[in-house]
Amino acid sequence: MNNFLLLPIIIPFFFAMILMFGQKNLKYQRITTILGLIISIICAFALLFNVKENGPQTLTLGSWPAPFGITMVSDMLSALLVLTTLVIAFFIVWYGFGSIGKERERFFYYPGVMFILTGVNGAFTTGDIFNMFVFFEVLLMASYLLIVLGGEKSQLRESIKYILVNVISSALFVITVAYLYSVVGTLNMADISVKIAEINQPGIVTVIAVLFLLVFGMKAAIFPLYFWLPNAYAAPPIPVLALFGALLTKVGVYAIMRTYTLFFTHDLAFTHELLLVLAILTIIAGSIGALAHFDVKQIIIYNIVIAVGVILFGVAQMNEAALEGAVFYLVHDMIIKAALFMLIGIVIYITGTTNLRQMGGLMKNYPALGWFYLIAALGLAGVPPLSGFIGKLLIIQGGFEAGNTWSSIFILASSLVVLLSVIRIFIYAFWGEQGQVSNNINKTTYNIMFYPTVLLVFISILYGVGTEFVVPFIDDAAKLLSDPSIYTDAVLKGGN
Amino acid sequence: MKVNNVILQFTAKIVFFIIFFFAVHIFFAGHYTPGGGFVGGLVTASAIVLLVIAFDLNTVHKLLPINYIYVVAIGLILALGTAAISMFVEQPFFTHFFDYFYLPLFGKTSLHTAALFDLGVYLVVVGVTMTIIQTIGDDE
Numbered sequence: 001m002n003n004f005l006l007l008p009i010i011i012p013f014f015f016a017m018i019l020m021f022g023q024k025n026l027k028y029q030r031i032t033t034i035l036g037l038i039i040s041i042i043c044a045f046a047l048l049f050n051v052k053e054n055g056p057q058t059l060t061l062g063s064w065p066a067p068f069g070i071t072m073v074s075d076m077l078s079a080l081l082v083l084t085t086l087v088i089a090f091f092i093v094w095y096g097f098g099s100i101g102k103e104r105e106r107f108f109y110y111p112g113v114m115f116i117l118t119g120v121n122g123a124f125t126t127g128d129i130f131n132m133f134v135f136f137e138v139l140l141m142a143s144y145l146l147i148v149l150g151g152e153k154s155q156l157r158e159s160i161k162y163i164l165v166n167v168i169s170s171a172l173f174v175i176t177v178a179y180l181y182s183v184v185g186t187l188n189m190a191d192i193s194v195k196i197a198e199i200n201q202p203g204i205v206t207v208i209a210v211l212f213l214l215v216f217g218m219k220a221a222i223f224p225l226y227f228w229l230p231n232a233y234a235a236p237p238i239p240v241l242a243l244f245g246a247l248l249t250k251v252g253v254y255a256i257m258r259t260y261t262l263f264f265t266h267d268l269a270f271t272h273e274l275l276l277v278l279a280i281l282t283i284i285a286g287s288i289g290a291l292a293h294f295d296v297k298q299i300i301i302y303n304i305v306i307a308v309g310v311i312l313f314g315v316a317q318m319n320e321a322a323l324e325g326a327v328f329y330l331v332h333d334m335i336i337k338a339a340l341f342m343l344i345g346i347v348i349y350i351t352g353t354t355n356l357r358q359m360g361g362l363m364k365n366y367p368a369l370g371w372f373y374l375i376a377a378l379g380l381a382g383v384p385p386l387s388g389f390i391g392k393l394l395i396i397q398g399g400f401e402a403g404n405t406w407s408s409i410f411i412l413a414s415s416l417v418v419l420l421s422v423i424r425i426f427i428y429a430f431w432g433e434q435g436q437v438s439n440n441i442n443k444t445t446y447n448i449m450f451y452p453t454v455l456l457v458f459i460s461i462l463y464g465v466g467t468e469f470v471v472p473f474i475d476d477a478a479k480l481l482s483d484p485s486i487y488t489d490a491v492l493k494g495g496n
Numbered sequence: 497m498k499v500n501n502v503i504l505q506f507t508a509k510i511v512f513f514i515i516f517f518f519a520v521h522i523f524f525a526g527h528y529t530p531g532g533g534f535v536g537g538l539v540t541a542s543a544i545v546l547l548v549i550a551f552d553l554n555t556v557h558k559l560l561p562i563n564y565i566y567v568v569a570i571g572l573i574l575a576l577g578t579a580a581i582s583m584f585v586e587q588p589f590f591t592h593f594f595d596y597f598y599l600p601l602f603g604k605t606s607l608h609t610a611a612l613f614d615l616g617v618y619l620v621v622v623g624v625t626m627t628i629i630q631t632i633g634d635d636e
Contacts, residue, residue, distance in 0.1 A: 017572045
């Protein structure tokens, strides 16, 4: 009996329910949300160490035997992602106290955040492909609420596109699961993996693999399917944008990672080659966008696309070094993207504009903000002591091992573009002549926004400097990804 | 011109109860025959909608002074609570329990915790449907 692994899903869910009462009482809403997040973070921590000690934790709901009930599996990868998700959400909610606005807080903003966490954590933890679809819908429904909440014109326009794209990709998800079910006759992910290995991945399964890439690629914004992301993410206010940027695309990346390392491992020459090409095209598309824009939000949003490409490049190599790098980079990217969005949110709050050309000279009055931005920017690009370094290093090492020399060098070069795009914000906004400054800057609001951001940047620094402490955890995750039998044994033969 | 809805309103008053009891019937029948919380909830909501059509939103709100958002929340808590019972008795989450009881009027009856879960679903469906209809109906 191991219900413990469900707690990071159930606790946010429970708090979302009790937050539906007392809609207008801001004090109650804020305190309850923070309390719920702290309890879930503690549980996620305990879960992480439990998984480290005892291997993957599995639980089949309702006392049914494994392939017949819904199995929840908490292996190292999902435990790490669940913890990261909750920690990021804690800081974003704190940050939101200053910037989200009372009107939104009174209209189910906090239940929305808690439901999104339920969905994200559920999608990370589930061991059943249809259950994953359901958790995708949970997080998407909550994200529909958060993207449209406030009802500004641009939000309404973009939410229509966002919902349309996601409804189509969800329908495609159902169709793909139906195909897969008709071929293998099971929905349990471990069981699917075993069945596909038994029939040795005929052509139809490869087609299903590509369909899954299409579905999850639409959620994760890979190359031809990222068109909806830049405008949709620019519409909602900064805390919501940070939440989306840090979590939502990463769920799609996780799903690709999971399906491509667990199910479709018998025709690497086709599926993983395709993934590799798409990953590189994604990086190119993201780089062009990140360099072309003079809008701070857009620059960071296109950096999400680049990071998705880099992580998927790691997944496409299918060797332990690259997978370890991909996991490293995934966690790093979630933290650093949240931190960067929060930082540029402060910049936008101070200057009152998102246009780089109108900013300037913030260094004089906000030196701390400037230096923290610089650290986060260098961390994103992967400068050695900081968090982005080790992940990219391992990905490239894996690339060389797999014989993809030129594409690995290309990934290395793309770091320069990333660095250029974020340093441009630093140069334009913090150096030079004094630019536009908003005339109603409230010191308390600034502080409420500043402290969580700084703490998150500190966490990213610790993640980079303390790589030694993180490596054993990531190592376990990479082992599990490169050897699906650990996962299937844990589920089907009762690993714990 | 003054419209007189006397026939519609009189019929609605009677038909409301027929629909409502039918909803209760399919709710309880769900375990052995087609039905259950979802259709039961939808049919209940349709009974209330009939009242809304025959009278108007304010009258119905006076009749049933319910905040449907709370109904949704209570339904969710009930469903989660039912699923969580098993956590406290060392069973996997979502394990259901059942047993046979001798009830005064009904005689030998099997009671199953899945019915409590279904009640949660029922409340959520009623709450969500009525919230949607009220919100759109109220909109100026």
